[in-house]
Structure formats: C-alpha cells, structure tokens
Amino acid sequence: MKILTGNFDQLATQVNQREEQAASKPEVEAAVADIIANVRANGDQALKDYSQKFDGVQVDDFKVSQATIDAGYASCSKELIDALLLAKRNITSYHEKEVSRGFIDSEQPGVIRGQKLTPLAAVGLYVPGGTAAYPSTIMMAALPAKIAGVKNIVMVTPPQPAGINPAVLAAAKLAGVDAVYQVGGAQAVAALAFGTESIPRVDKIMGPGNIFVATAKKQVFGQVAIDMIAGPSEIGIIADGQSNPAQVAADLLSQAEHDKLARPMLVTDSQALADAVNLELTKQLATLPREEIATASVNDEGFIAVVENLDDAFKLMNLIAPEHLEVQVDEPISYLNQIQNAGSVFLGRTASEPLGDYVAGPNHILPTAGTARFFSPLGVEDFVKRIQFIQYTPQALGKEAKAITTLARTEGLEGHARAIESRFN
Amino acid sequence: MKILTGNFDQLATQVNQREEQAASKPEVEAAVADIIANVRANGDQALKDYSQKFDGVQVDDFKVSQATIDAGYASCSKELIDALLLAKRNITSYHEKEVSRGFIDSEQPGVIRGQKLTPLAAVGLYVPGGTAAYPSTIMMAALPAKIAGVKNIVMVTPPQPAGINPAVLAAAKLAGVDAVYQVGGAQAVAALAFGTESIPRVDKIMGPGNIFVATAKKQVFGQVAIDMIAGPSEIGIIADGQSNPAQVAADLLSQAEHDKLARPMLVTDSQALADAVNLELTKQLATLPREEIATASVNDEGFIAVVENLDDAFKLMNLIAPEHLEVQVDEPISYLNQIQNAGSVFLGRTASEPLGDYVAGPNHILPTAGTARFFSPLGVEDFVKRIQFIQYTPQALGKEAKAITTLARTEGLEGHARAIESRFN
Numbered sequence: 001m002k003i004l005t006g007n008f009d010q011l012a013t014q015v016n017q018r019e020e021q022a023a024s025k026p027e028v029e030a031a032v033a034d035i036i037a038n039v040r041a042n043g044d045q046a047l048k049d050y051s052q053k054f055d056g057v058q059v060d061d062f063k064v065s066q067a068t069i070d071a072g073y074a075s076c077s078k079e080l081i082d083a084l085l086l087a088k089r090n091i092t093s094y095h096e097k098e099v100s101r102g103f104i105d106s107e108q109p110g111v112i113r114g115q116k117l118t119p120l121a122a123v124g125l126y127v128p129g130g131t132a133a134y135p136s137t138i139m140m141a142a143l144p145a146k147i148a149g150v151k152n153i154v155m156v157t158p159p160q161p162a163g164i165n166p167a168v169l170a171a172a173k174l175a176g177v178d179a180v181y182q183v184g185g186a187q188a189v190a191a192l193a194f195g196t197e198s199i200p201r202v203d204k205i206m207g208p209g210n211i212f213v214a215t216a217k218k219q220v221f222g223q224v225a226i227d228m229i230a231g232p233s234e235i236g237i238i239a240d241g242q243s244n245p246a247q248v249a250a251d252l253l254s255q256a257e258h259d260k261l262a263r264p265m266l267v268t269d270s271q272a273l274a275d276a277v278n279l280e281l282t283k284q285l286a287t288l289p290r291e292e293i294a295t296a297s298v299n300d301e302g303f304i305a306v307v308e309n310l311d312d313a314f315k316l317m318n319l320i321a322p323e324h325l326e327v328q329v330d331e332p333i334s335y336l337n338q339i340q341n342a343g344s345v346f347l348g349r350t351a352s353e354p355l356g357d358y359v360a361g362p363n364h365i366l367p368t369a370g371t372a373r374f375f376s377p378l379g380v381e382d383f384v385k386r387i388q389f390i391q392y393t394p395q396a397l398g399k400e401a402k403a404i405t406t407l408a409r410t411e412g413l414e415g416h417a418r419a420i421e422s423r424f425n
Numbered sequence: 426m427k428i429l430t431g432n433f434d435q436l437a438t439q440v441n442q443r444e445e446q447a448a449s450k451p452e453v454e455a456a457v458a459d460i461i462a463n464v465r466a467n468g469d470q471a472l473k474d475y476s477q478k479f480d481g482v483q484v485d486d487f488k489v490s491q492a493t494i495d496a497g498y499a500s501c502s503k504e505l506i507d508a509l510l511l512a513k514r515n516i517t518s519y520h521e522k523e524v525s526r527g528f529i530d531s532e533q534p535g536v537i538r539g540q541k542l543t544p545l546a547a548v549g550l551y552v553p554g555g556t557a558a559y560p561s562t563i564m565m566a567a568l569p570a571k572i573a574g575v576k577n578i579v580m581v582t583p584p585q586p587a588g589i590n591p592a593v594l595a596a597a598k599l600a601g602v603d604a605v606y607q608v609g610g611a612q613a614v615a616a617l618a619f620g621t622e623s624i625p626r627v628d629k630i631m632g633p634g635n636i637f638v639a640t641a642k643k644q645v646f647g648q649v650a651i652d653m654i655a656g657p658s659e660i661g662i663i664a665d666g667q668s669n670p671a672q673v674a675a676d677l678l679s680q681a682e683h684d685k686l687a688r689p690m691l692v693t694d695s696q697a698l699a700d701a702v703n704l705e706l707t708k709q710l711a712t713l714p715r716e717e718i719a720t721a722s723v724n725d726e727g728f729i730a731v732v733e734n735l736d737d738a739f740k741l742m743n744l745i746a747p748e749h750l751e752v753q754v755d756e757p758i759s760y761l762n763q764i765q766n767a768g769s770v771f772l773g774r775t776a777s778e779p780l781g782d783y784v785a786g787p788n789h790i791l792p793t794a795g796t797a798r799f800f801s802p803l804g805v806e807d808f809v810k811r812i813q814f815i816q817y818t819p820q821a822l823g824k825e826a827k828a829i830t831t832l833a834r835t836e837g838l839e840g841h842a843r844a845i846e847s848r849f850n
C-alpha cells in the first residue's frame with residue numbers, strides 16, 4: 001500500500017479526500033421507475049414476468065414453503081448450525097441491551113406528558129442471490145427487529161434454478177424470519193413497498209443489493225423507510241510498533257477481499273511497522289483466493305499513514321470516520337474517549353475485525369464512506385417509532401393559554417390562538 | 426367538509442388513498458445542482474452572488490453579530506419573551522427524558538462489549554424568511570440538539586433588506602444557537618453541507634424550506650444527515666358525541682390555516698357531531714384571517730368519517746397515521762394502547778393541538794403523509810450516534826474462533842478466516 005508521510009495537516013488533506021456519492025444513472029432510474037409502476041399496477045403478474053425475464057425462473061408460488069426451509073436447514077452441517085446459533089445468542093444478548101423504554105412524566109399539576117415506543121408492524125429484508133448471499137447479514141438484520149417486537153419480518157431473495165442457498169434458509173429459520181418469498185431485484189423492493197396479492201406491504205426495507213435494488217430503495221423511500229445505502233467496506237487500523245505485522249496485514253485483507261473499492265487503512269506511529277505490514281501484504285495476497293479483488297483494493301484504495309504519535313492517529317481516524325476501527329495498542333480502552341467517528345470499534349490486538357462480522361454480537365450493518373460522523377450501526381431503535389402524548393386539565397391549560405396565544409399570533413396563526421380560546425368561551 | 430359513511434372497509438378505502446410523493450422537478454433539480462457545485466467551488470463568493478441575485482441584499486459579513494441578536498431580543502415584548510421561556514422550560518424538561526445512555530456488558534469471561542453514545546459535532550438549522558419564519562420551530566429543533574450535547578448549533582436564514590425578524594433572533598438566543606448566518610436558499614444548504622470560508626460544515630441539516638431548500642437537502646443527503654422532508658400539516662380528531670363541536674371545528678381549522686394542502690380529518694361515532702361540526706366550520710371560517718387557505722384545505726383535503734364505534738375510529742386512524750391525533754373521548758388514556766400510528770397524540774377534550782405546537786414540550790417537528798407508520802418526532806436521538814465496541818482476550822477469541830472461520834468459509838471469505846487464525850499461528 002502507498003505510505004503517506006508529513007505533518008498532521010498534510011496527512012489530513014491526503015486522507016480526507018471525501019468520495020463523491022455515486023452519481024445516479026438516469027437509465028437505471030428510468031428502468032426502475034418502470035418496474036415499480038408495473039408492480040403497483042399488476043401485482044403478482046408483474047413479479048412473475050420479471051422473474052422469468054431477469055432470473056430465468058418460472059415462479060408459481062412466491063412464498064417458500066416451510067418444508068423447503070426445513071429441508072435447507074437440515075442440509076446444513078452441524079458445524080454451520082452451531083456457528084449460527086452462537087451468533088444468534090451473542091447478537092441477541094448484545095442488542096437486548098439497546099432496548100429503550102418510553103416514559104410518563106407527571107411532574108406538573110394537571111399535566112401528563114409521555115412517549116410510548118411502538119415496534120414497526122412489518123419489515124422486509126432483501127437478500128441477494130448467488131455468492132453475495134450472506135447468512136450472517138440475515139441474523140444481523142432480523143434479530144434486532146425481533147427484539148424490537150416487529151411481528152412480521154419477511155425476507156425476499158431472487159429465485160434460483162437450483163433453489164435458494166440452504167445456509168440462507170437456515171439463517172432465516174434461526175433468526176425468526178416469518179416468511180420467505182422468492183422474488184428479487186427492483187420488483188421485490190416494489191412489492192415490499194406497495195404490497196401485491198401474495199407479498200405484504202412493509203414499513204421498512206433493509207438489506208444490500210445491486211444497483212437496481214439500491215435505486216429502487218431510494219425511489220420508494222418516503223413510501224416506506226429504508227436502511228442506509230451501504231458503500232464499499234472500510235477498515236481503519238490504528239497500530240503501534242508493538243503490533244504484529246502479520247495480524248495487521250491479515251485484518252486489512254479481510255476487508256480488502258470484499259470489493260475492489262474496499263478501503264483498507266493503517267495509521268501508525270511506527271515506520272518499521274508500516275514497512276513490515278507492506279511486506280506481509282504482498283506475502284499474504286499471493287495465496288488469497290480473492291487475490292485479484294484484494295490487490296486492487298490494497299493498491300488503489302488503501303494507504304498507510306505514518307504519524308508522529310497516537311493522538312494524531314486518533315485525530316486522523318476521526319476525520320475519516322471509518323466503518324470498522326481497530327485499535328491495536330496497549331491499554332486500548334484508555335483511548336475510547338478519543339474516538340468520535342466510527343461505526344464499530346475493535347479494541348486491542350486480539351479483536352480481529354471478522355470477529356465482529358460474525359459472532360461477537362454488535363451489528364455488522366454499519367455506516368460507510370464517512371457517514372459514521374452522523375449515522376449509527378443498525379440496531380433495535382431502527383425498528384421502533386416513538387409516539388408522543390399529552391393530557392391536560394382545563395386548569396393546567398389555563399396557566400399556559402396566554403403563552404400559546406401570544407406565540408400563535410406572533411406567527412400570524414390566528415386559528416391556533418382561537419382553538420385554545422375555544423376552551424374558555 | 427365532506428362526510429364519508431359506510432362500513433369499515435368502505436371507509437378504509439376512501440380515507441386511505443395515499444398521496445404520491447411530490448414528483449421532483451427536473452428544472453429545479455438541475456438549478457440546485459448548479460448552485461451546490463458553485464458553492465463548493467467558490468465558497469463565500471458564490472454565496473454573495475446568490476444573495477444579491479435571489480434576496481436582493483448585498484451581504485458583506487454572513488455572520489450575524491451578537492449585538493444584532495441582542496438588539497432583536499431586546500425589541501421583543503416581555504409577553505413574547507415570557508412565552509418563549511415557558512416553551513423552553515417545557516421542551517427541555519420533556520426532551521431530557523428522551524436521553525439514552527450507552528452500556529458496557531461484561532457478562533462473558535474475557536469479553537467486553539459496549540456502546541457509547543456520542544453527540545453529533547455540529548448541526549445546522551434552516552429558518553425560512555418572511556412570514557414562514559417560526560420562532561417556535563427554532564426552539565423545537567435547537568433544544569433537543571443542545572440536550573444531546575451538540576457543541577456547535579448554527580442557524581441560517583435568508584438576508585432581508587429590513588433585517589431578520591426579531592422574534593427569530595430572540596428564539597435563537599434563548600434556544601442556545603451558537604451562530605446565526607444570513608444566507609438562504611439552496612446555497613445555504615450547500616454551505617452547511619460542504620463548508621465555506623465563513624460557514625462551518627455540519628453533520629446534519631434540519632428545518633423547513635421552499636422547494637429549492639428541500640431539493641438541496643435531498644441532494645446533499647449522504648454527505649450530511651438531514652431531518653425529514655415534511656409534507657403539508659395534518660390533524661386527525663377522534664371525537665365522540667359528547668364533544669364540543671365548536672372546539673372540534675376550531676382545532677380542525679388550526680391546521681387547515683397552515684396550507685391549502687393541509688388535511689383536517691374528523692372520525693366520529695356520532696352523526697349529530699359530524700353535522701354540528703360542519704355548521705361550526707362554516708361559521709368560524711367566515712371570520713378567520715387565513716380564510717382562503719383554510720377553506721381550500723377543509724373543502725378539498727378534509728373529511729369527516731362516521732363510524733359505528735370508537736374501536737373502528739382508532740383502526741381507521743391507524744391506517745391514516747396522522748401527524749397530530751386528538752382523542753376527544755371519555756377516559757382517553759384507556760385508548761392509548763390502540764394507537765399504533767401517529768406522530769403526536771393529544772388525549773382528552775382539553776389538549777387542543779396548538780398546545781403541542783408551542784408550549785407543552787413534546788416536539789412539533791413530526792412525520793407527515795402517513796410516515797408515522799415508521800418515522801418518529803424529532804428528538805434527542807436524532808442528534809446522537811451510537812458507536813459499538815468490543816474487546817476480547819485471546820482465550821475468549823479461541824472459544825469462538827471455530828464458529829467465525831466456519832461462517833467466513835461458508836460465505837467464501839477466506840481472508841476473514843485467516844485473520845482470525847493469524848491470532849493463533
């Protein structure tokens with residue numbers, strides 16, 4: 001990887017070239033708009049036509065039967081089921097701690113004010129077909145929804161001539177997905193947003209997908225809620241000179257292998273570590289199955305920045321706001337207060353990033369492309385809405401009536417003032 | 426207003442004609458994209474050019490001086506300041522109850538898992554000029570940000586030949602806004618998203634605006650966070666036959682006066698109340714200053730639905746998911762559990778909607794157009810991001826290593842498995 005040097009301001013300028021948002025493609029936008037309009041007008045028949053056209057599969061019944069799901073589960077190795085069960089336990093115990101409660105406040109005489117938290121009624125999870133079908137992501141998306149109390153969690157995934165990936169069906173079963181539908185692409189997103197004869201309308205659509213899926217999610221946003229539109233994966237590692245170069249390199253490659261546009265980043269106060277990691281990268285890349293992808297990521301997107309001290313390393317990472325941040329230093333928890341912008345943080349030399357991808361319990365659906373400045377990991381709160389409420393006695397309203405009518409008339413809203421005064425006529 | 430009758434399914438079909446999202450206007454999209462590009466390239470100079478062109482004001486210094494803010498505050502009546510102070514007290518005490526905490530979980534040997542909550546560093550509030558400048562909205566947007574711990578709350582508002590509305594300056598001062606800049610339109614949104622010489626880049630942009638402002642917010646979304654894009658105001662009232670028709674009508678008009686597209690809705694089990702409210706509407710409209718706007722809203726957007734019983738009334742309102750919901754019945758709190766979809770709820774015959782607009786304390790920036798199905802009122806959580814963290818001992822990682830490598834290899838991600846195994850070589 002290229003090594004960046006210089007003082008802090010020079011480094012900041014080099015690393016902080018924020019990517020432009022991927023420009024939307026007009027031809028994709030138009031094609032997706034057509035698909036959505038067709039699904040709204042023609043429902044299941046449109047879905048059947050698109051499945052034939054895009055997936056090459058004639059679908060008679062979109063709902064995947066319980067027998068098919070059970071058979072997929074049964075065909076998985078015990079090793080895989082045990083791994084999914086461990087993930088489920090840890091994801092559940094972590095996300096249960098995220099649950100918020102509403103409140104009632106009765107501190108003022110004659111006044112009740114409160115907030116109740118209500119789960120979304122139904123959510124839909126998009127799962128890509130082929131090699132990008134990740135059972136771990138099903139666990140990460142469905143379990144927080146379950147904990148939030150969502151009663152209807154449905155999953156859509158493209159129909160496949162050879163049938164749906166058994167590991168995907170097993171994860172859906174273990175995560176408590178209520179129904180699986182074999183439909184993919186923009187048409188699946190449209191079906192979830194508006195409903196068809198066989199697919200229920202949901203309140204929120206989650207999950208990764210290709211450009212048609214992402215564009216469809218953007219187009220239906222507002223009609224339903226959506227999760228974030230995720231960009232390429234990123235890992236930022238802060239490592240001191242005591243860190244193991246082979247481990248640092250392996251962790252960088254774990255994200256580089258996702259995507260040619262993935263961004264592996266190392267910030268260190270040790271030139272020796274920087275050089276040793278580069279040697280290790282070359283060595284490890286040579287035997288990596290996804291060598292081509294990872295090499296492009298390392299060469300074109302990655303960098304190593306050598307800073308004067310660890311405080312500068314944290315300041316630099318806060319500018320980048322990486323999706324994943326490893327802190328390979330002594331006493332890492334003492335730096336937690338310096339971390340302002342990151343999705344998920346891995347403290348110490350043992351907490352390798354893939355631990356968080358699979359079993360530790362924190363979510364792996366995370367903000368990318370610097371958006372950790374303001375977005376959060378997927379969590380229970382994404383599946384809950386807050387409803388405010390108040391109740392006043394006439395006496396309590398009387399005490400505040402003058403303030404209300406004054407503000408209403410200042411804003412030129414006479415009808416607002418009269419509504420309050422109607423209680424005292 | 427038109428009166429809808431029929432059985433529940435017939436009523437549901439009539440009221441649940443969901444509005445289409447306002448289509449974006451290609452010429453506005455293009456103009457806004459140009460403005461954003463120009464502000465990114467030319468900073469303050471672009472802002473000055475646009476202020477001259479669109480606002481007819483030559484601005485030398487965008488930052489409004491403390492002396493100007495103080496003078497605006499001093500020119501407000503004591504009555505207005507007292508009303509703003511009451512609003513501030515109640516908004517603060519309500520939103521303080523929304524504050525969440527992070528957690529640390531040390532339940533497993535050798536494992537620390539946690540979540541820390543971090544306020545956004547900087548947020549920007551857009552305040553329209555002219556008659557749409559609402560001091561109450563400044564309080565509703567800035568105070569939750571303050572409570573969340575946001576260190577830099579900035580406000581932008583169009584320059585005005587006669588100077589900025591003193592009530593707006595007073596509200597900014599009382600709400601703890603850190604800086605006010607006189608710049609408006611799409612150029613102000615671009616400045617907040619990217620920063621200029623005099624205006625700082627922020628992490629989230631909030632507040633209402635015309636179509637140029639709304640389009641600019643959509644275009645910069647992803648670069649920064651934004652609050653919701655609000656649609657026309659809505660009020661849904663559930664009222665039984667004991668309710669006062671004059672009060673019900675006045676509350677309907679308080680929202681109708683906002684906008685010709687505002688949607689006043691009454692659902693009642695009493696035909697007599699329906700008729701009486703219609704008479705009152707005619708009577709009250711005749712003397713309302715904003716009669717023309719309110720009449721259009723009442724005639725074209727509003728309706729009264731007569732249902733068989735109150736249970737049906739709540740079911741119908743859940744389909745509509747109104748921004749504001751009044752519950753004018755006996756023992757209103759006994760119906761709280763039936764309310765699934767609403768932004769802000771007003772229980773009982775005394776809690777007139779404008780009470781919530783100004784002083785009760787719950788937020789008045791609320792989801793519209795049916796989005797209360799999945800969106801929440803603006804609150805403290807909108808100004809906080811969650812950062813996950815974990816730390817493992819080698820022994821703890823050893824216990825989970827097999828599950829991680831199994832899942833990684835199931836997903837075809839060999840590099841993930843090797844990163845874990847590098848800890849045990």
